Amino acid sequence: MKTNRRKFIQGIAGASAGLILPASCTTNSKKESASSEAPAIHIKNKPIKASHDVIVVGAGLSGLHAAMLLEESGYDVQVIEGRQRLGGRVYTLLDVPGKPEAAGEYIGANYARMISTVNKLGLEMYNPEGGGNNRPWLYNIKGNYIDAKNWESHKLNPLEGEDRTLLPHRFLSTISHRDNPLSGKPLDAWLEPEFHKYDIPHDQYLRSKGVNEETIRLMNVVIHSGGMHRTSAINELRRYHVMHFSSGKISFPDGTNWKMVKGGNSLLPEAMAGSLKNEPHLGKTVVGFKEENGIVQVSCADGSEYRGKHIICSIPISVLRNVTFEPHISGVTKEAIDQMDYGLSVQAHFLVKEPFWEKDGMEANMWTDGPLERFAVRTKRNKTDPDAAIAYINGPESNKFRLMTDDQVFNYVEMKLAEMRPSTKGALERLIIQSCERDVHGAGDWVYWQPGQVKKFANHMRNNHGNIHFCGEHTSIMERGMEGAFESGERAALDIILNA
Amino acid sequence: MITLKTKNKKLNLKTSKIFYPLFLLTFLLISSCGQKEKKEEPTFNIKTESKTTPIAETNSDKTQNTNVLGKRMFIACAACHNLKKGEAHKVGPNLYGIFGKKSATTEGFEYSEALKASGITWSEETIRKWMQDPAGYVPQTKMAFVGIKKEEQQTALIEYLKEETKIEE
Missing domain, CATH: 1.10.760.10 (Cytochrome c-like domain)
Structure with missing residues (x-):
């Protein structure tokens, strides 16, 4: 048994070094690794039996999709989830008027796996009335209110020629995508060494394209919480490449380009969970994985334990810093766990008691380079919905909210709003602070790649650690967002199914 | 299969031996899951066919x-x-x-x-x-x-x- 253990540990060391050999396949390994000094297993213990073929950690889209595929292939699967709800980054705020989506919102016509699952489970998709966010913005730049119609001729407009018609909230997506070197390439091209030269700070990339400093500053308003200098250009180039890849080429049969789940996107993870033979267990915060003799023991914060022959782990990579692995994770994978980060977005939801925009005669929605970034009166999805508004902060300004309680966030947002827009004072009623990061289970909205990380980590994200297989949006190859989650769950499930 | 392109070919042979018992078990599960009853804990309202359709009869x-x-x-x-x-x-x-x-x-x-x-x-x-x-x-x-x-x-x-x-x- 001891020999097996040693071989096993060597296997893990190999796996972490990027060789992705399975634990049980290491007889050729010659190198003694430091971790082989770990204590031998307690031979007094009876052999541990797996309670399930596969334990799936995380009941978001990736974990649930993997669980469904594994079950269809005959595996006995148990899904466990840290939060007291399903869905992860799909979360319909059912208690907020108008039931806004707090995270994953639009289902693109190209979201093949997601659409297929929605249809299979008998859910309905629709295009809500009013569509996306189509009220015009009132820009507040350097303290000046600027209407969209005045922007082209305004002295604070940093662009030249025809570009002056480009509105500030479109700067980041439009200018980043110009001459995108990934255009025309397959969706996995971003992983190829030929594009590593773009794994540099995004602001640096833009300067090399002749974009001026004020334009870069305005692009920085709504980029991830890391800001332009901490975001790899290839992260942004990939983002817009994926966005544009199928636009104009793939649409729903009714000609629309996106839809939502009728009744709220949260109905999808609920239906996925409901289709499984074993009901997912909620409130199971995973704190450790321990693999012995091909069985992985999963320990939860409430003291409960699960044992599986395989694990599918959809925990966001930065949250894995709080999870222990035995044998240890080392090498590139460990560096990725320690260094990768997620964008942070904070939403402060309000009920609008009186239409403040009627009081001051300006557009209701604000896009600002100040501390609140965006404040939007939500488009009503049903005529009976009351007016509701969201302060939505996702750029570098969002980091400070990590230091605040929900009440403090409300206090701060109300104070800054009243300074910028006095008519909002007393016009708003607090509803809820929402962020996918404001509990121990979430990391943020999307993973973002810092300069140099694509080259270093991007091809290691999918390596298994013994019998633990990783999925989640951060491990996706071709897609991003919700479809990226599905793609990753499919890949992780196939890793198990095809190696059986 | 997506990540498998980088994997060693030996892997398949060896894992298939090691997982042979799993294969058998999987087969048994497939053939028996038609009788498998779900516990009565109706937290989720949406029931679908896949829950009750035995895999052996797809x-x-x-x-x-x-x-x-x-x-x-x-x-x-x-x-x-x-x-x-x-x-x-x-x-x-x-x-x-x-x-x-x-x-x-x-x-x-x-x-x-x-x-x-x-x-x-x-x-x-x-x-x-x-x-x-x-x-x-x-x-x-x-x-x-x-x-x-x-x-x-x-x-x-x-x-x-x-x-x-x-x-x-």
Whole structure:
């Protein structure tokens, strides 16, 4: 048994070094690794039996999709989830008027796996009335209110020629995508060494394209919480490449380009969970994985334990810093766990008691380079919905909210709003602070790649650690967002199914 | 299969030995899960057919396609493609009767300009090239697929597709 253990540990060391050999396949390994000094297993213990073929950690889209595929292939699967709800980054705020989506919102016509699952489970998709966010913005730049119609001729407009018609909230997506070197390439091209030269700070990339400093500053308003200098250009180039890849080429049969789940996107993870033979267990915060003799023991914060022959782990990579692995994770994978980060977005939801925009005669929605970034009166999805508004902060300004309680966030947002827009004072009623990061289970909205990380980590994200297989949006190859989650769950499930 | 391209070939042989008991167990589970009762804990309201449909009685088993690897490989395709006559197009076209067909000619599906212009006739050989790297074979295709790199997996999937897309007599 001891020999097996040693071989096993060597296997893990190999796996972490990027060789992705399975634990049980290491007889050729010659190198003694430091971790082989770990204590031998307690031979007094009876052999541990797996309670399930596969334990799936995380009941978001990736974990649930993997669980469904594994079950269809005959595996006995148990899904466990840290939060007291399903869905992860799909979360319909059912208690907020108008039931806004707090995270994953639009289902693109190209979201093949997601659409297929929605249809299979008998859910309905629709295009809500009013569509996306189509009220015009009132820009507040350097303290000046600027209407969209005045922007082209305004002295604070940093662009030249025809570009002056480009509105500030479109700067980041439009200018980043110009001459995108990934255009025309397959969706996995971003992983190829030929594009590593773009794994540099995004602001640096833009300067090399002749974009001026004020334009870069305005692009920085709504980029991830890391800001332009901490975001790899290839992260942004990939983002817009994926966005544009199928636009104009793939649409729903009714000609629309996106839809939502009728009744709220949260109905999808609920239906996925409901289709499984074993009901997912909620409130199971995973704190450790321990693999012995091909069985992985999963320990939860409430003291409960699960044992599986395989694990599918959809925990966001930065949250894995709080999870222990035995044998240890080392090498590139460990560096990725320690260094990768997620964008942070904070939403402060309000009920609008009186239409403040009627009081001051300006557009209701604000896009600002100040501390609140965006404040939007939500488009009503049903005529009976009351007016509701969201302060939505996702750029570098969002980091400070990590230091605040929900009440403090409300206090701060109300104070800054009243300074910028006095008519909002007393016009708003607090509803809820929402962020996918404001509990121990979430990391943020999307993973973002810092300069140099694509080259270093991007091809290691999918390596298994013994019998633990990783999925989640951060491990996706071709897609991003919700479809990226599905793609990753499919890949992780196939890793198990095809190696059986 | 996506990450497998970097894996050592020895891996499969060894893991298949080691997982042979798992295979058996899986088989037993498949054959017994028809009787498996779900605990009565109705937290989730939406019930679906897949919960009560025993795996041993799904359609593809009725056709007695014994190509297990091919069937498993098709998991990577199923989100986009139906195979049977009369089934809807999904994000990708229905592949009924695909072998011997000219590319981009199935009615009711909007193909990319690139595939329309490709002049490909789908044969074992061309389908193999396509499933290995669609965008490498036909640049600018709108099929977003990472590709199947292992030859035995390609072969199994081709055999599976041949059987499942066969034109009904």
